[in-house]
Amino acid sequence: MLGDWKRSHYCGQVTAEDIGKEVCLMGWVQRRRDHGGLIFIDLRDREGIVQLALDPDRDPESHGKADRVRNEFVIAVKGMVSPRPEGTVNPKMKTGEVEVEISELRILNTAKTPPFMLDEYTDVAENLRLKYRFLDLRRESIQRNLILRHNVAQTVRHYLAGKGFLEIETPVLTKSTPEGARDYLVPSRVNPGTFYALPQSPQLFKQLLMVSGFDRYFQIVKCFRDEDLRADRQPEFTQIDCEMSFVDREDVISVMEGMIAAVFRETLGVEIPIPMPRITYSEAIDRFGVDNPDMRFGLELSDITDLVRDSGFKVFTDAVKNGGLVKALNVKQGGGFSRKELDDLTEFVKIYGAKGLAWVKMTENGWQSPIAKFFNEEELAAINRNLDAKTGDLLLFVADSFRTANEALGRLRGHLGQKLGLIDRDAYRFVWVTDFPLLEWDGETRRHVAVHHPFTAPMDEDIPFLDSDPGRARAKAYDLVLNGSEIGGGSIRIHDQTVQSRMFSLMGIGEEEARNKFGFLLDALDFGAPPHGGIAFGLDRLVMILTGSDSIRDVIAFPKTQKATCLMSEAPGVVDEKQLKELSIRVIARPK
């Protein structure tokens, strides 16, 4: 079929510099324009599109073949690169100054009419795109995303290798561990009744590599979590996973800032200032209500608990009495919000558990608000001063538990940032969030659970709290947040077996269970574990931001739907009885 033809150029790379050259191109037919005499074909490959001109006077045979060509046919052509005639240059195309005058054309394969148009003009239903993903992936925008993703991976490998990191693979068939997300399980045929788990991350293995003395490790690695999906969450996703020995937090952060800066430089040509800003967890919650603040705009939260604790407004005073707080936002010049819009905002905070949203419009005559009557002059003045309330402003309040008030108002801040256009779409605002709590009380299981993971080291000065008040201990943990999205997180690990055992017992993991689940880690800590720490970045989320994608599916070649199925391969699927029998598995539910 190809005979002795060899491609000489990618379509998208034929330029004015090639004028006069004989070229051989291969690709897909993007579009054919038949003028009766002249036929133009836009030929496409991954690098772009170039126009072919077929003149019946030059070569009737190839012109005749071009007549039969349809969209998405695969063809090979030979011809001369020529300047386009005066007035026919297309400035919208990278290759628009030239065209290829075809002397020979071969149809390498035909194609059925695609189920949807492969252009950038039609918004095709995503389920159809996913069913025919191999066609969807021909579209330029998705190809661009995946090429950028490749460039990120290449930059990361190059940067980390240059800093002495070794790329080492860890097992995919491994062991289920307590804590964390639901595991994907794989039955063992050789050991009936037992299961491997796919890794939620290579956490334990990378720590063991440090104990083994590899000093610096990284891996671009698939991780698996059997939890419900979101616009930025897939059951299998990719981490840039790193670990370093003989380091403290500052070492990890500075190496990783360099890596992120290199990625932005190489992929977008954007210079990221380093060192990046930092904020402690408690300050993030206080000012923004969430631990992943979007630093592209202000609209910070205020705590007015002390100003209203003795007021006449029962909703506020009850929240305070129950140990909660009252937090507020001042939406500058937001006084024009309609009743409907305020109702919508109230519905919005209810999603996050808030019971309601109090509002105040600042007018020339003071507060216009359903709750104005509950406050005396002194209280009004104090609140106004605290929030810097001016005529035309809109004040919003949530009174609830510490957690709910912060979460609801913090999310409302993000929502308003979008709605009011406060966000610069071209900005990249990084912030390290540090000093996370080590443990969190889980009322349901009545025990402490690790905020980061069970191997995270407590801050040295907080170790005494492990005995007296475990909830007060802070962790040597850090997250990197970009534009309100957590793109990475890590910690300095526990390298001392006694501290690790104490952590397990605080989390209600008994000695026997700990030995059973993590025995190999505890053993390793006993055999000369160096101080070590690391971090993992979510590659998918990072690429989402770099490409401006709203969906993680736009940066993954073959993603799954919200119900975790693949519409193309139709995974997951039923299997033969024979396969089940070999695995000693009996199915108790059949698909609908």
Next chain:
RNA sequence: GGGGCUGUAGUAGAGUCGGUUACAACGCCGGCCUGUCACGCCGGAGGUCGCGGGUUCGAGUCCCGUCAGCCCCGCCA
């Protein structure tokens, strides 16, 4: 487990208060056209209104259920 949005030719949409044969565009097929580039002109084919049930003389339209896709809460150390 819960809340919300969407579903009409191959595609993306319109479809009034429930009323004749469900529209026009893009794509597709045929014809014409030698400088277009999301080419143009003429003609043609193409429909299980997601699926099931109900109300009604009559349902794309109203009601109930269900399926699928998407967004969110819970969940995701």
